[in-house]
Amino acid sequence: MKRILICLTLLLLNPISPVSTRTWAEPSVCPALLDSNQRELNATQSFDLCQFAGQPLLIVNTASHCGFTAQFKGLEALQQQYAARGLIILGFPSNDFKQEEKEESKTAEVCFINYGVTFLMFSTSSVAKGKLNPVFKALEAMGAPLPRWNFHKYLINVDGELVGTFGSKTEPESAEMKQIIEKLLQQP
Numbered sequence: 001m002k003r004i005l006i007c008l009t010l011l012l013l014n015p016i017s018p019v020s021t022r023t024w025a026e027p028s029v030c031p032a033l034l035d036s037n038q039r040e041l042n043a044t045q046s047f048d049l050c051q052f053a054g055q056p057l058l059i060v061n062t063a064s065h066c067g068f069t070a071q072f073k074g075l076e077a078l079q080q081q082y083a084a085r086g087l088i089i090l091g092f093p094s095n096d097f098k099q100e101e102k103e104e105s106k107t108a109e110v111c112f113i114n115y116g117v118t119f120l121m122f123s124t125s126s127v128a129k130g131k132l133n134p135v136f137k138a139l140e141a142m143g144a145p146l147p148r149w150n151f152h153k154y155l156i157n158v159d160g161e162l163v164g165t166f167g168s169k170t171e172p173e174s175a176e177m178k179q180i181i182e183k184l185l186q187q188p
Helices: 002-013 071-085 104-114 134-141 175-186
Strands: 037-039 046-048 057-062 088-093 153-156 162-166
Touching: 057 071, 057 134, 071 088, 071 104, 071 175, 088 104, 088 134, 153 175, 162 175
Parallel strands: 057 088
Antiparallel strands: 037 046, 057 153, 153 162
16 A cells, blocks of 8 residues: 555656657657558558568559559569568559559559559558658658659668669569668668
8 A cells, every 4th residue: 555655646746748659769760761650552541650660671652554563473472582581561552653543442453452462552642743652752851762653662771771772674573672682681
């Protein structure tokens, strides 16, 4: 009983004010690149991207009706090969180049049914012009070029630093990309 009274007295003397779930230390843990919530494609669930801080990332802008859409197969192959080792693939559909479905349900069908995508795909957003998705705004601030076309790929290390950017013509399973991914997965 005495301990309870001491605890209550301490609480009254040092009240805890309600604050957000973020603490002052988090910005050093969560890089600006990941400091946003993104709604999952064709769903109501959102993800706080900060949960992926400290993990190697492959970020890619996508489109359902592009000559490079078949790259979903290569991206999914990377997912199957490297997810267990810690690689996180984040897909961002965009209609900036006029090759995305107008309805998210159709985009989801292309991704999940036609190509069997199991990595995270988010709602359609702008990645190259206009009101940029916060992830692509942060990539630009890091010195990365904004996508000139669909299926532009960005590799991010565990410290949240850009270590590689690849245009649409670079296949996800290219030797160059796999070499960098292997290095990223060996980082402590």
